[in-house]
Amino acid sequence: MYGRIFIAPWVFGFIVYFALPLFTAVYYTLTKIYIDQEGLHFEWVGLQNYLYAFLQDPDFTRNLVESILNIVYQVPIIVFFSLFIASILKNDFRGRTLMRAIFFLPVIISSGVVISVLKENVLNTFSSESTFLFQAEGLNAILVRAGLNVALVKAIVSTISQIFDLTWKSGVQILLLLSALHAIPDSMYEAASIEGATGWEKFWKITFPLISPSFMLSIIYSIIDYFTDYSNKVMRMIVTTANQGKFEYSTTISITYFVAVMIIILIVNALLSRRTFYMV
Amino acid sequence: MKFSIPKINQTKLANQSLLVISRILRAIFLLGMTYVLLYPVLFLASNAFSDYMDKLDPTVIWIPKHPTLKNFILADQVIGFASSIWKTLTMMVPSVLIQVVVSLFVGYGFARFKFKERELLFSFLIFTIIVPVQTIIIPLYVHFRFFNFWGLGNFLALHTGEPLTFNLLNTNWPFYILSAFGVGIRSGLYIFMARQFFRGMPVELEEAAWVDGCGPFRTFFTIMVPNVGSIVIVITLFSIVWHWNDYFLSVMFFVEEYPLTVAVTVLQDRLSVLTQNIRPEDMALAQSAVLEAACFVVIVPLLILYIFAQRYFTESITRTGIVG
Numbered sequence: 001m002y003g004r005i006f007i008a009p010w011v012f013g014f015i016v017y018f019a020l021p022l023f024t025a026v027y028y029t030l031t032k033i034y035i036d037q038e039g040l041h042f043e044w045v046g047l048q049n050y051l052y053a054f055l056q057d058p059d060f061t062r063n064l065v066e067s068i069l070n071i072v073y074q075v076p077i078i079v080f081f082s083l084f085i086a087s088i089l090k091n092d093f094r095g096r097t098l099m100r101a102i103f104f105l106p107v108i109i110s111s112g113v114v115i116s117v118l119k120e121n122v123l124n125t126f127s128s129e130s131t132f133l134f135q136a137e138g139l140n141a142i143l144v145r146a147g148l149n150v151a152l153v154k155a156i157v158s159t160i161s162q163i164f165d166l167t168w169k170s171g172v173q174i175l176l177l178l179s180a181l182h183a184i185p186d187s188m189y190e191a192a193s194i195e196g197a198t199g200w201e202k203f204w205k206i207t208f209p210l211i212s213p214s215f216m217l218s219i220i221y222s223i224i225d226y227f228t229d230y231s232n233k234v235m236r237m238i239v240t241t242a243n244q245g246k247f248e249y250s251t252t253i254s255i256t257y258f259v260a261v262m263i264i265i266l267i268v269n270a271l272l273s274r275r276t277f278y279m280v
Numbered sequence: 281m282k283f284s285i286p287k288i289n290q291t292k293l294a295n296q297s298l299l300v301i302s303r304i305l306r307a308i309f310l311l312g313m314t315y316v317l318l319y320p321v322l323f324l325a326s327n328a329f330s331d332y333m334d335k336l337d338p339t340v341i342w343i344p345k346h347p348t349l350k351n352f353i354l355a356d357q358v359i360g361f362a363s364s365i366w367k368t369l370t371m372m373v374p375s376v377l378i379q380v381v382v383s384l385f386v387g388y389g390f391a392r393f394k395f396k397e398r399e400l401l402f403s404f405l406i407f408t409i410i411v412p413v414q415t416i417i418i419p420l421y422v423h424f425r426f427f428n429f430w431g432l433g434n435f436l437a438l439h440t441g442e443p444l445t446f447n448l449l450n451t452n453w454p455f456y457i458l459s460a461f462g463v464g465i466r467s468g469l470y471i472f473m474a475r476q477f478f479r480g481m482p483v484e485l486e487e488a489a490w491v492d493g494c495g496p497f498r499t500f501f502t503i504m505v506p507n508v509g510s511i512v513i514v515i516t517l518f519s520i521v522w523h524w525n526d527y528f529l530s531v532m533f534f535v536e537e538y539p540l541t542v543a544v545t546v547l548q549d550r551l552s553v554l555t556q557n558i559r560p561e562d563m564a565l566a567q568s569a570v571l572e573a574a575c576f577v578v579i580v581p582l583l584i585l586y587i588f589a590q591r592y593f594t595e596s597i598t599r600t601g602i603v604g
Contacts (some may be wrong), residue, residue: 002496003393007401010386013461014401014429018408021419028418049462057562085313088306099310101590102317108586109321113544114575118320167316220410228528230410238414239531242421251418258415265410 033243049252053169060253063233067226068260068263074166075222077159080164082218085257089174090181100178106171115168116231169225173218180214181207209277216276220265227261294383321579328352328573332558332566335536351573354554359543361577368539371452371530372523379459379467379519380512386462387474392486402475409468423530424448450535455523465522465529470515477511478504513592517585524582544574 006009029049031042053060089100112177143153159166184207192202208215229235234257242250305488322342327335328351330344337345355361364525390402413420426445428434433444448454462471481504489499527541551567558566 001395002395003389003395003398006389006393006496006500007386009382009460010389010405010462011401013458013463014404014408017420017423017458017461017463018411018416019405021423022411024422025416035402068421084516088310091572093303093306099314101586102314104590105317105321108521109525109579113541114525116580117544117548117571117575118324149481163321164316167313210542214481224412228414235414239528242418242532247418247421251415254417258411 005056025251025255028248029255031248033248035185039067049248050256052249053252053256059237060234063237064257064260067232067234067257068264071223071226071261073155074162074226075219078166078170079173079215079219083177083211085176086174086181087172089178103174104171106168107175119164119231133229135172169222172221172225176214176218176221180211193217200242212272212276216269216272219268219272223261223265223268227257294586321583324572324576324579327569328576330569332562332569334564335565335569341390351569352577354570355547355574355577358547358550358554359574361538361540364538364540364543365577366542367534368524369535371455371539372520374452374460375455375464376516376523377518378456379464379470380515382460382462383467383470383474384508384516385500385510388478388504390471390475391478393496405468405471408463409466409472413465415529417532420454421449424454424533427453449533450537454533455529466518470519473515474511477508481507481511510592513589517589517592520585521582540578544571544578547571547574 028042030044030046032045032048034041034043085103087101089096140153140157143156144150188206188210189202192206197205226232227235234253238250238254238257242255326342326344329347329349330340331346331348334340334346339345352361366546390398390405420591425447427448428445436444448457459467460549462468485503485507486499489503494502525541526539527545530539530542531545534542548571551570552563554567554570
């Protein structure tokens with residue numbers, strides 16, 4: 001009974017500022033909105049907004065597919081990179097506190113505006129200052145001449161040229177995984193060592209299963225984070241169409257986009273939930 | 281026996297050299313990452329304080345030859361740092377305070393009390409963390425544009441004949457209201473963190489209070505709240521950071537006077553006005569310097585906060601654990 005009173009503010013907020021807006025948003029997408037002094041007027045148009053988005057808008061489907069493809073190949077890189085960094089930062093070494101402080105810097109400077117300015121201005125000079133070897137074109141040429149598959153080289157080079165992006169996007173994930181790593185009791189590793197397990201076995205048999213809920217969480221966080229990124233093209237479309245007063249179309253885009261991302265999350269969840277291990 | 285002793289030493293030696301090599305590799309890797317992470321910040325600082333002429337001068341690398349505040353003054357002409365920072369602060373400070381109190385309150389409810397629909401509601405809470413605010417922003421915008429006290433305005437209309445609505449856009453009220461009902465900027469996450477924290481606290485304290493006849497609210501305010509130290513700091517810090525960095529809600533709810541982050545994007549559009557008297561070939565450089573000065577102003581308060589509170593960001597998050 002008292003519990004209900006404690007969570008009452010949130011329940012009210014959830015209904016008024018989450019559930020209702022969500023249904024209203026879906027309703028908006030089925031209408032055409034007119035605005036005048038008295039407020040908003042709606043005209044029922046059925047699925048017209050969705051049809052426009054998928055069949056007529058030249059940008060939407062292209063941007064949507066592009067964002068989804070980017071999610072599919074960027075998220076694994078971000079998450080494994082975060083896991084790598086987290087397991088380094090977990091160990092005790094001199095300067096660990098300083099290194100942690102530096103790696104969490106992206107969490108602090110997470111303002112999309114600043115990041116996009118940084119990307120545009122800083123990254124240009126970043127690549128031009130370094131030598132030919134570290135430039136994308138230089139590396140590309142070297143690897144192709146070394147006889148590697150062109151598609152593979154492209155994947156490698158695009159990952160390397162995005163290293164700035166990756167490090168700046170993995171702050172929160174490192175935080176999540178690090179706290180999960182710290183939650184594993186040392187006694188487990190000791191027992192495994194006594195049984196003669198190697199470091200590799202310890203990682204896959206102890207560490208990975210125990211951090212798998214956080215691993216899952218950081219995958220979902222990465223997807224959402226990419227989804228709501230300021231520089232994301234679909235995101236830009238949502239803001240610009242809303243600023244142009246096309247509220248119904250802006251909502252249509254965001255609902256469609258969200259459903260697409262939800263489907264991705266559900267697929268990921270279905271694939272990984274059997275491998276996720278909860279220690280209770 | 282005779283041969284086994286050097287053999288052991290050999291493997292020891294191999295192990296030790298492996299350890300040293302791995303340490304060196306780790307140091308190199310971490311140095312490289314430090315470079316990637318610190319470079320933008322240092323670059324920003326260096327450019328913000330230097331005349332754009334210095335960028336053309338190859339002998340200038342990090343420390344400007346002509347240190348100047350010109351970029352800040354130019355950016356200030358468009359942004360009005362004082363007013364936009366004030367705007368951010370008036371939006372942020374009450375909102376953060378409300379958010380922290382509400383998160384603790386609701387989190388305690390989720391952590392300590394059992395009722396039938398708790399698990400269902402908690403899964404809804406997780407859902408609100410996952411669904412980005414962008415999906416529901418337009419209805420929220422409309423709600424605050426024609427704010428009628430959750431229908432009370434329409435109810436009054438039965439008597440007065442005219443519905444009572446307020447335009448809350450361009451005020452800070454949308455942020456306060458959203459925070460008060462636990463649906464503000466990332467409120468769901470803070471409720472989740474508070475719940476995890478309360479679940480980890482020993483029940484005995486509360487049981488003792490209950491036995492002594494303390495009601496649940498008194499228990500919460502007199503027993504639990506004084507003991508929440510670290511989690512309050514963590515939630516407050518994250519809340520400050522995300523309010524300060526917020527772009528999307530601010531750009532939607534403010535129309536004329538913008539908080540700092542939105543002001544920077546406004547500056548981005550008006551850069552060409554600022555650099556009229558500069559040679560066209562240097563224009564791009566001068567413009568980016570002004571923009572970088574503005575970005576520098578955005579990140580410096582957070583950097584200062586971070587330097588002082590770094591310990592809480594990194595250490596207490598690992599102790600309290602935001603993971604289930």
